[in-house]
Amino acid sequence: MNLRRILAVSYKEWREIVRDRLFLTLAFVVPAALMLVFGFGLTLDVEHxxxxxxxxxxxxxxxxxxxxxxxxxxxxxxxxxxxxxxxxxxxxxxxxxxxxxxxxxxxxxxxxxxxxxxxxxxxxxxxxxxxxxxxxxxxxxxxxxxxxxxxxxxxxxxxxxxxxxxxxQPVKVEMRYMFNQEIRSTWSIASVLVMFVLMITPPFLTALGVVREKENGSIYNIYASTVTRGEFLIGKLAPYVGISLLNFLILWLLATHLFGAPFKGDPLFFALASIIFVSCTTGIGLLVSLFVRTQVAAMMLTVVVTIVPSVLYSGLLVPIASMDPMGQFEAHLFPAMYYADIVLGSFLKGVGLDVLWGKALALALYAAVLWTASFLLFHKRPKA
Amino acid sequence: MGQAAVVNDDALVVRVQDFVKRYRKRTAVEGVSLAIRRGEIYGLIGPDGAGKSSLMKAVAGVLAFEGGYIEIFGQTIDSEAAAERVKGRLGFMPQGLGLNLYPELSVEENIDFFAELREVPKAELQARKLRLLAMTRLEKFRDRAMKQLSGGMKQKLGLVCTLIHEPELIILDEPTTGVDPVSRRDFWAILTQLLRERGVTALVSTAYLDEAERFARMALLHGGRVLAEGTPEAILDEAPGSLVEFVAAPQMEALARLRARFANVEAVGGRIRVFVPDGQAQAALAEVRAQLDGLAVELATASIPSLEDAFIALLQRQRGENEEAPMVAGLKEDPPVGDGVAIEARGLVRDFDHFRAVDQVSFTVRQGEIFGLLGANGAGKTTVIKMLTGILPPTGGAGAVAGADMRHAGQAIKERIGYVSQAFSLYQDMTVRENLRLFARIYGVSRQNLDARIGRVVELARLGKVCNEIVGRLPMGIRQRLALASALVHGPRVLFLDEPTSGVDPIGRRRFWEILVHLARVEQVAILLTTHYMSEAEHCDHLALMYAGKVIADDTPQALKDALVREAGQVLDIAAEPVLPALEALEQTGLADAALFGRRIHVLAHDVTAATVRIRGILEGKGIRVEDIAPRAPTLEDVFVWRILERERAEVAR
Known part of the structure; x- marks a missing residue:
C-alpha cells in the first residue's frame, strides 16, 4: 500500500465530484430530497x-x-x-x-x-x-x-x-405502547428512512463514479500505471464513503429535528454501525460497477439490487416475522434488515452495542465479503 | 549498450509472436508477429477493426490475450503480475481524443494527477512539467479546465500526461485521429524531439495511410492479420509497380476502359490514377496509353506509388480477387437538368451559448460537383451541414438548397436531398432490402415505383449479393454503401455526406468514391461531403478549408496547391543521413518550418536552386551526408498547414 498513490486517486476523484455540478447535486441534494419526499409522503397510518x-x-x-x-x-x-x-x-x-x-x-x-x-x-x-x-x-x-x-x-x-x-364486557384490554408511545408512524418512518436513503444513494454514486471512468476510457490510466488494485479501490471509494457519511449526518439531523423522531440510543455506537453500513452499501455499488460497462446499465442494476431489498426485505413495509420462510431467508441475505434494526433500536428503543452487536457484526461481515469480492473481481488486465 | 547510438541500438524493446486475441467467439487478431527496436517509432496502420487497439492494449499490459507471446524489456507478459512489473517503464495513451483525461480538472491538475500516480519525485516534477508544457506550448493554459481545450491541445496534454514519468516505451493509440493538420505536425515534431533527446521507443497506431512516412518501420494490419511489415521502402517493394496519373476526356469512358484491364483505377478530381503492377515507369505509361487509344490524354506522368496503392494492391492479392463487376455506366433514368447552383451558403453563422461554432461561412456548390468541407473535429463542418439540411436553425446568414430557402422550407429541402450522417443511421436488425424499403417509404416513394427505385440503388451501390443479409453482420464498407443507397432511394439531386469514410478500409473507400464520382459525373448529382482525411480531399472538385468555424481557403485542390507554391514556395524533399541531427541543424539555421516525414525532411522554399545549395552547405558542414534534395508536389496537408499558420501569424501581428 502506497499512501501517495491512494491520496492521488482520492484527491482527483474528490475534485471531479465537487466540480461536476450534476454529480454534486446527485451526491448531496438527492439523499436529502428522498428523505423529505418519503418522510412526508410515506405515512402508513390509515386515517380520514x-x-x-x-x-x-x-x-x-x-x-x-x-x-x-x-x-x-x-x-x-x-x-x-x-x-x-x-x-x-x-x-x-x-x-x-x-x-x-x-x-x-x-x-x-x-x-x-x-x-x-x-x-x-x-x-x-x-x-x-x-x-x-x-x-x-x-x-x-x-x-x-x-x-x-x-x-x-x-x-x-x-x-x-x-x-x-x-x-x-368483563375482560378489558389494558394497552400501553412501548418506544413509540403515540404510535406515530412518522417517528419510525423517519428513522427507517435513514436506512433507506443510505442503502440507495451510496451504491448509485459509487457505481456511477467507477463506471464513468470505464465508459470514458480513463480507467486505462489506472490499468496502465503502477497503482495496485487495492490502492485504486481504496482511493477511489474513500470520497464516496466520505460523502455518504456526511449525508448520514444530514439525514440524522432531518430525522431528529424536522420529523421530531427521538434519538434515545448510544450516538457513538450508532455512528460506528453507520460507518460499517455505508462501507457495505458503497461496496454494493463497487461490485455492481464491475459487472457493467455503461452508466445506464449501472443505474438499472443498482436500482434492482438496492431498492428491492431496502423496501421489501428491511421491515420497512412488512415485518420480517410475518414473511414466509423463503422471504425471511432472503431478508437475512440483505444488509438492509440488520441496519433497520440498528436504526430503530438506536432511535426509538435506546439500545446499543450490548443488544445490537450481532447486527453490526453481520454488516461488518457483509462489507468484508463485498470488498473482498470486488478486489478479486477487479483486474488491471481484463479479458475485454 | 552504448547510450550514444540510441537510434541504432538493436536491442529489442518489444517482441510479439503469433499474437491472438479473441472476444468471445470473434477473433480480433490472428497470429501477429513483430519486433520493435530501442529508440524507433513503430507504426501500426490499418482501418477500424484491423486489430490495432487490441494489440496495443495487450502490449501495454492492460488486456489479457488468448494466444501467442509478448515480451517487453525481456519480461514475458503472461499474467497480470508479470504485466505489473514493466508498467513503471511504460506509458499508454488509449484511443479517443482526450478521453483518458479528466474534463473537470485543469491542465496542471491533470498532469499532477498522473505524476502523483506514477510517484514522480516532487523535486523533478516541476522541471519536467515546465519543459513539457513549453514544448507543447500549453504553459498559457495551465489553469484552464481540460474540457475547454481544443482537440489538438487535448491530444498534446494527453501526451504530456503519458510522458510525465519518463517512460522508456510509449504506446499511443491513434493519437492523431480527428486532429487538425497543424496539431498533427506539432505532435509529430514533439514525438521526434523526445526520441532524439531521450531515446524513447514509441508504438503508434494510425488510420491515416498518409502518416505512414512518419514511421521508421511499421506493420500494415487488416482483418487482424499483418499484410506487410518493415520500412516503407520494403513494403513498397512487396507490391512493385508504377503509378500513372493523367487527365483524359471523356473521363467516364476512360475509367470504364481502364477498369476492364487494371484492378486499381480511380478518379481523383479531374485526374485519373492507375496502379500498373510490375511495370517500369515508361512501360506502364505505354500500357495505359494503349488502353486509352482514341481518347484525349494529357499530362501523363508515371511515378512511385504511394503506400495506399501498395496497401490496396497487397489486399487484392491476398484476397485473390477483383470480385465485383466494373461499374455499369449510364444508369440514369431522367436526363440531368443543366448545371445550376445546387447549394448556396451566404454568411452562415451559428452560436451555441457564447461559443461561435460557425462564423460567416459562404460557398456555392453546382449541380454535378463534388464539394469537400475539410477540417479537424470541432471546426464546424457538421454544424454547417445541419444548418443546410434544415435540422438546425442558423443564428445568422442565408442559404438555399436545391432551390429551396433554408430558413423557410426545411421540409421541402428534406424531400429533395439525401443525407448520410456520421453514424450511418441504419437499422441493424433488419436486412439490406428491408432498410431500403423503409427509407423509400419514409421519403414517400410510391408503391409502383418502389421496386424499380430499390433495384436501381442496389445496382448502383453494388449491394446485389447482400440484399437479404442482416445489416448488423455486414462489414463497415458495405454498411457505408447501404447508407449511401438509402439516402439515394428517393432520387435526390443533392447529396450530403458527413464523414462518410471514417474507419473504412482503403479498398472500401475507393469503391465508395467510384460510386460518388459516377453520381456526380453521370447523374449530375451535387455532392457536399465533410472529411478530415487530407488524402480524400484530393478527390473533390472544389474544397473549402474550415478552421475554428471559419472558411480559410476555398478553391479547387490544384488551385490551392498552386497558390501555396506562389506564396510560400516549393516543397523540398530532403534525404539525409543521419536524419535527426540533420533536422536539428536545419532548425538552428532558421529553417523553422522544416518537418520530419519518416526518414525525410520537408522544407518550403521559393528559390529551389539557392535553397538546395544552402541546405547542402549547412548539412555537409556538419558532416551529414546528403543523399538527395528534390522539389516535390505539395499535398493538401501542406496547404492546410500553411493556411492555418498564416492565419495565426496574422492574428499575432494584429
Missing amino acids: LPFAVVDHDKSAASRDYLHRYIDSRYFDYRGDLESERDIARLLAASRIRLAIVIPPRFGERLAQGRAVAVQTLIDGTFPFRTSSSKGYVVAINSAYNGELLARYISDRMGVTLDAAMTMA
Whole structure:
C-alpha cells in the first residue's frame, strides 16, 4: 500500500465530484430530497377515509349509530346519498372508500330487540387499507353493540350504566405502547428512512463514479500505471464513503429535528454501525460497477439490487416475522434488515452495542465479503 | 549498450509472436508477429477493426490475450503480475481524443494527477512539467479546465500526461485521429524531439495511410492479420509497380476502359490514377496509353506509388480477387437538368451559448460537383451541414438548397436531398432490402415505383449479393454503401455526406468514391461531403478549408496547391543521413518550418536552386551526408498547414 498513490486517486476523484455540478447535486441534494419526499409522503397510518351513508331509516337510532363513524378521526363524512345506486359510482371514482347503508326500520327493529344488518361496502383495491378500514368498522360496530347490551342490562337489572358496562364486557384490554408511545408512524418512518436513503444513494454514486471512468476510457490510466488494485479501490471509494457519511449526518439531523423522531440510543455506537453500513452499501455499488460497462446499465442494476431489498426485505413495509420462510431467508441475505434494526433500536428503543452487536457484526461481515469480492473481481488486465 | 547510438541500438524493446486475441467467439487478431527496436517509432496502420487497439492494449499490459507471446524489456507478459512489473517503464495513451483525461480538472491538475500516480519525485516534477508544457506550448493554459481545450491541445496534454514519468516505451493509440493538420505536425515534431533527446521507443497506431512516412518501420494490419511489415521502402517493394496519373476526356469512358484491364483505377478530381503492377515507369505509361487509344490524354506522368496503392494492391492479392463487376455506366433514368447552383451558403453563422461554432461561412456548390468541407473535429463542418439540411436553425446568414430557402422550407429541402450522417443511421436488425424499403417509404416513394427505385440503388451501390443479409453482420464498407443507397432511394439531386469514410478500409473507400464520382459525373448529382482525411480531399472538385468555424481557403485542390507554391514556395524533399541531427541543424539555421516525414525532411522554399545549395552547405558542414534534395508536389496537408499558420501569424501581428 502506497499512501501517495491512494491520496492521488482520492484527491482527483474528490475534485471531479465537487466540480461536476450534476454529480454534486446527485451526491448531496438527492439523499436529502428522498428523505423529505418519503418522510412526508410515506405515512402508513390509515386515517380520514372518505365515506358516505344511505340512511333509509332516518330515526334517532340511525343518526346515533352513524355519528360514531362521522365523529371518528379515521373517517371523513362526505354526505348522505339518496339510494344505493350512487354508491358504486362514487366508489369507482375513488371519491369515497366506504359506504354504510342503514336499512328501513333500523331503530324500530333494535327497539324490538331484533337483529339488524347494516350493509358496509368497502373499496377493496388496496388490501392494506381495506383491512384497516374493516377493522375500524368492526370496532365501532362492536362498541355500539356493547353499549346497547349495557343499556339493556342497566334497564333490566336496575344498575348504573357503568356497572352494566363492566358486566357486559368483563375482560378489558389494558394497552400501553412501548418506544413509540403515540404510535406515530412518522417517528419510525423517519428513522427507517435513514436506512433507506443510505442503502440507495451510496451504491448509485459509487457505481456511477467507477463506471464513468470505464465508459470514458480513463480507467486505462489506472490499468496502465503502477497503482495496485487495492490502492485504486481504496482511493477511489474513500470520497464516496466520505460523502455518504456526511449525508448520514444530514439525514440524522432531518430525522431528529424536522420529523421530531427521538434519538434515545448510544450516538457513538450508532455512528460506528453507520460507518460499517455505508462501507457495505458503497461496496454494493463497487461490485455492481464491475459487472457493467455503461452508466445506464449501472443505474438499472443498482436500482434492482438496492431498492428491492431496502423496501421489501428491511421491515420497512412488512415485518420480517410475518414473511414466509423463503422471504425471511432472503431478508437475512440483505444488509438492509440488520441496519433497520440498528436504526430503530438506536432511535426509538435506546439500545446499543450490548443488544445490537450481532447486527453490526453481520454488516461488518457483509462489507468484508463485498470488498473482498470486488478486489478479486477487479483486474488491471481484463479479458475485454 | 552504448547510450550514444540510441537510434541504432538493436536491442529489442518489444517482441510479439503469433499474437491472438479473441472476444468471445470473434477473433480480433490472428497470429501477429513483430519486433520493435530501442529508440524507433513503430507504426501500426490499418482501418477500424484491423486489430490495432487490441494489440496495443495487450502490449501495454492492460488486456489479457488468448494466444501467442509478448515480451517487453525481456519480461514475458503472461499474467497480470508479470504485466505489473514493466508498467513503471511504460506509458499508454488509449484511443479517443482526450478521453483518458479528466474534463473537470485543469491542465496542471491533470498532469499532477498522473505524476502523483506514477510517484514522480516532487523535486523533478516541476522541471519536467515546465519543459513539457513549453514544448507543447500549453504553459498559457495551465489553469484552464481540460474540457475547454481544443482537440489538438487535448491530444498534446494527453501526451504530456503519458510522458510525465519518463517512460522508456510509449504506446499511443491513434493519437492523431480527428486532429487538425497543424496539431498533427506539432505532435509529430514533439514525438521526434523526445526520441532524439531521450531515446524513447514509441508504438503508434494510425488510420491515416498518409502518416505512414512518419514511421521508421511499421506493420500494415487488416482483418487482424499483418499484410506487410518493415520500412516503407520494403513494403513498397512487396507490391512493385508504377503509378500513372493523367487527365483524359471523356473521363467516364476512360475509367470504364481502364477498369476492364487494371484492378486499381480511380478518379481523383479531374485526374485519373492507375496502379500498373510490375511495370517500369515508361512501360506502364505505354500500357495505359494503349488502353486509352482514341481518347484525349494529357499530362501523363508515371511515378512511385504511394503506400495506399501498395496497401490496396497487397489486399487484392491476398484476397485473390477483383470480385465485383466494373461499374455499369449510364444508369440514369431522367436526363440531368443543366448545371445550376445546387447549394448556396451566404454568411452562415451559428452560436451555441457564447461559443461561435460557425462564423460567416459562404460557398456555392453546382449541380454535378463534388464539394469537400475539410477540417479537424470541432471546426464546424457538421454544424454547417445541419444548418443546410434544415435540422438546425442558423443564428445568422442565408442559404438555399436545391432551390429551396433554408430558413423557410426545411421540409421541402428534406424531400429533395439525401443525407448520410456520421453514424450511418441504419437499422441493424433488419436486412439490406428491408432498410431500403423503409427509407423509400419514409421519403414517400410510391408503391409502383418502389421496386424499380430499390433495384436501381442496389445496382448502383453494388449491394446485389447482400440484399437479404442482416445489416448488423455486414462489414463497415458495405454498411457505408447501404447508407449511401438509402439516402439515394428517393432520387435526390443533392447529396450530403458527413464523414462518410471514417474507419473504412482503403479498398472500401475507393469503391465508395467510384460510386460518388459516377453520381456526380453521370447523374449530375451535387455532392457536399465533410472529411478530415487530407488524402480524400484530393478527390473533390472544389474544397473549402474550415478552421475554428471559419472558411480559410476555398478553391479547387490544384488551385490551392498552386497558390501555396506562389506564396510560400516549393516543397523540398530532403534525404539525409543521419536524419535527426540533420533536422536539428536545419532548425538552428532558421529553417523553422522544416518537418520530419519518416526518414525525410520537408522544407518550403521559393528559390529551389539557392535553397538546395544552402541546405547542402549547412548539412555537409556538419558532416551529414546528403543523399538527395528534390522539389516535390505539395499535398493538401501542406496547404492546410500553411493556411492555418498564416492565419495565426496574422492574428499575432494584429
